Amino acid sequence: MRYLTFALTKGRLANKTLELLEQIGITCEEMKDKSSRKLIFVNEELKLKFFLAKGPDVPTYVEYGAADIGVVGKDTIDEENRKLYEVLDLGFGKCRMCVCGPAEARALLQNQERIRVATKYPRIAKDYFYNRKSQTVEIIKLNGSIELAPIVGLSEVIVDIVETGATLRENGLEVLEEVCPLSARVVVNRVSMQMESERITRILNALKEVL
Numbered sequence: 530m531r532y533l534t535f536a537l538t539k540g541r542l543a544n545k546t547l548e549l550l551e552q553i554g555i556t557c558e559e560m561k562d563k564s565s566r567k568l569i570f571v572n573e574e575l576k577l578k579f580f581l582a583k584g585p586d587v588p589t590y591v592e593y594g595a596a597d598i599g600v601v602g603k604d605t606i607d608e609e610n611r612k613l614y615e616v617l618d619l620g621f622g623k624c625r626m627c628v629c630g631p632a633e634a635r636a637l638l639q640n641q642e643r644i645r646v647a648t649k650y651p652r653i654a655k656d657y658f659y660n661r662k663s664q665t666v667e668i669i670k671l672n673g674s675i676e677l678a679p680i681v682g683l684s685e686v687i688v689d690i691v692e693t694g695a696t697l698r699e700n701g702l703e704v705l706e707e708v709c710p711l712s713a714r715v716v717v718n719r720v721s722m723q724m725e726s727e728r729i730t731r732i733l734n735a736l737k738e739v740l
């Protein structure tokens with residue numbers, strides 16, 4: 530039997546995913562050792578491998594078949610737009626993709642003005658403004674602390690993830706429009722889904738039962 534390989538998103542999503550996998554009897558003791566610098570972990574009995582990657586790299590590993598299964602946020606799946614199957618909503622890591630800005634920016638959105646939009650998610654922002662709203666905007670790609678952009682005058686609004694809303698509140702910004710709800714999803718390589726359908730389906734069904 531060949532190994533099935535999981536790509537997990539480093540950080541909070543990985544911890545939640547490991548808890549969930551444990552509930553269905555898939556454990557990886559090696560992975561719990563936080564001091565370890567090892568990148569890949571093996572469960573020999575179940576013939577499973579696990580590795581941790583940066584969120585945006587998870588769909589890449591899965592598309593190319595370097596991982597059979599991935600766990601990653603819906604935001605990253607939509608932004609990366611890789612060829613893979615999205616098969617299960619894990620229901621954790623819940624948050625929302627939103628258009629945010631100062632209250633004054635509401636009018637700019639309503640009047641379909643040619644505004645600047647700062648975001649870590651240019652594909653999602655472009656799809657939202659161009660395809661869903663038919664509003665021509667200028668999209669500016671940033672890599673973090675997106676809330677800064679409207680404060681320092683880089684852009685009128687941002688497209689970003691809102692979880693508790695604390696970052697917005699503390700910076701005098703608010704949600705102006707909601708783009709879509711987000712959560713952690715399971716993705717599967719398209720060939721693996723055919724070749725290993727029995728093992729993968731068994732894992733997915735077990736996950737569905739505990740969710």
Ligand code: PRP
Nearest residue numbers: 673674675689690691692693694695696
């Ligand atoms: C994310 C997101 C917001 C914040 C939202 O940033 O980009 O800034 O969390 O959470 P809240 O609604 O609970 O305040 P993250 O902390 O991942 O870092 P980043 O700014 O580097 O993207």
